[in-house]
Amino acid sequence: MTTEVKLLDWADFPDSFVKWKINPLGAQLETKEISPGVYILLSSITGVNNTGFVVGENGVLVIDAHFTLPMAGQILERIREVTDKPILYLVNLNYHGDHTFGNCAFPDETRIIQQHQTAARTVYFEEEMAFMLPCVGNDKTNFEGVTYRGPDIVFGDYLMIDLGDRVVECHYFGPANTPGDTIVYVPEAKAAWMGNLTGGNFGLALETDAQVFRDTVTKIIEHLDIDLIVSAHRSLAGPELLDAYLEYFSDVTDGVQRALVAGRSLEQTLDQVTLSKQFTLPPDDPLAVPNIGRHHYNIQRTYRALSS
Numbered sequence: 001m002t003t004e005v006k007l008l009d010w011a012d013f014p015d016s017f018v019k020w021k022i023n024p025l026g027a028q029l030e031t032k033e034i035s036p037g038v039y040i041l042l043s044s045i046t047g048v049n050n051t052g053f054v055v056g057e058n059g060v061l062v063i064d065a066h067f068t069l070p071m072a073g074q075i076l077e078r079i080r081e082v083t084d085k086p087i088l089y090l091v092n093l094n095y096h097g098d099h100t101f102g103n104c105a106f107p108d109e110t111r112i113i114q115q116h117q118t119a120a121r122t123v124y125f126e127e128e129m130a131f132m133l134p135c136v137g138n139d140k141t142n143f144e145g146v147t148y149r150g151p152d153i154v155f156g157d158y159l160m161i162d163l164g165d166r167v168v169e170c171h172y173f174g175p176a177n178t179p180g181d182t183i184v185y186v187p188e189a190k191a192a193w194m195g196n197l198t199g200g201n202f203g204l205a206l207e208t209d210a211q212v213f214r215d216t217v218t219k220i221i222e223h224l225d226i227d228l229i230v231s232a233h234r235s236l237a238g239p240e241l242l243d244a245y246l247e248y249f250s251d252v253t254d255g256v257q258r259a260l261v262a263g264r265s266l267e268q269t270l271d272q273v274t275l276s277k278q279f280t281l282p283p284d285d286p287l288a289v290p291n292i293g294r295h296h297y298n299i300q301r302t303y304r305a306l307s308s
Contacts, residue, residue: 005120007127008207010134017297018290022098022233023136024048024067029074031081035189037166040230041078049098049232052193053079054186056163059088062110063184063193064232065102067136069145072102089113089161091170092151093195093232094178095121097132103149113159114151115172117180122150173223174216175208183220190227198231198241200291202248202279205298209305210256214249217242248279249298256302266303273299 010019027048029041037055051064053075060079066072079087087110092100095118103112114122121128125148136142153159159170171183177196184193197203197216205213220226221242229237255273264272275295281288 005124006207007121007124008131010131014293014296014300016289016293018293020047020135020233021137022047022049022067023139023142024071024098025136025139025142027071029071029078031078034191034228035186038186038189038191039078039082040191040236041075042236047233050230051075051232052184052230054163054166054168055083055085056166056168058162058164059086061089061091061161061163061168061184062087062106063091063230064093064099064195065090065106067098067101067132068142069102069105072105075102076105088163089153091182091184092118092122093182093184093193094118094180095128096178096196097128097143098135099195099232101129101143101146104145104147106149111152112149113153113155113161113170115170115180115182116154116156117172117175118178118182119151119154119180121178121180122148171220171224173219174212176213176216177204177206177208179207181216183224185224185226187225190225191230192224192226192228193230195232198229198237198245199233200287200294201244201281202294202298203245204294205249205301208301210249210252210298210302211306214246214253217246217249221246244278248276251276252295252298252302253306256299256306260303260307266300269303270296270299 027043027045032040039053041051043050053062090106090110091113100122157172161168169185181197226239229241259269281291
């Protein structure tokens with residue numbers, strides 16, 4: 001299958017967009033067991049990646065490899081504090097370096113799993129490193145020792161992994177934040193790791209648009225029974241987060257469509273399609289400015305997609 005790849009470029013982002021600050025230097029991963037054999041790894045620094053792992057009779061499945069060799073090393077340490085079983089699988093939830101650069105730190109026998117849209121992009125290793133560099137304060141030492149390690153298993157829409165007495169599911173319901181957004185779902189815990197699909201108080205249609213994001217969220221709600229959402233860059237949440245995302249992206253889609261029918265320019269649309277009170281942060285909140293920038297970015301992506 002041939003996948004068309006368009007790489008992200010900071011030049012395409014609106015001036016109001018604030019680059020992510022996800023430097024993991026000094027972050028510690030805390031182990032939290034949410035169900036027998038099912039663990040979340042929570043970062044001590046807000047915004048730095050949360051991950052996790054699942055232990056079954058036959059071995060371990062890891063969710064995301066983190067950004068740097070020290071952070072990947074922490075994942076391995078947290079696992080070994082729980083079990084000495086072999087690390088059989090590692091699932092990358094998307095292609096970005098903060099989810100994949102740690103792949104190279106895992107044992108040779110660990111099989112890397114990626115959705116095919118993700119696999120088509122992890123090969124652009126040097127380009128991704130350059131794109132992510134501003135997000136770590138342009139400190140190249142974060143990436144010392146990191147080398148490309150690609151997938152051993154590539155899947156399409158669904159992959160079920162039996163760890164012996166415990167099943168883990170990999171789902172792809174369509175693009176949202178990235179083209180290959182993967183959800184790792186543990187049915188017995190009703191827990192879903194969603195990576196960058198859920199982040200902030202509303203989502204970021206980084207490589208899609210509001211209409212596409214809305215449709216993907218609709219499928220998730222329809223198909224998965226979720227009690228707990230584990231996001232890469234935000235606190236733990238319940239299924240109500242998806243309802244809020246559905247409302248937000250429906251509002252943006254409808255607002256942009258109305259603006260296009262009225263013949264409004266992108267600049268006029270940015271002024272017209274405002275955040276509702278539910279998604280607006282207080283002016284003194286440090287995330288208030290980034291929040292507006294994310295919203296403007298979503299409008300820009302949607303305006304260009306629906307007017308093309």
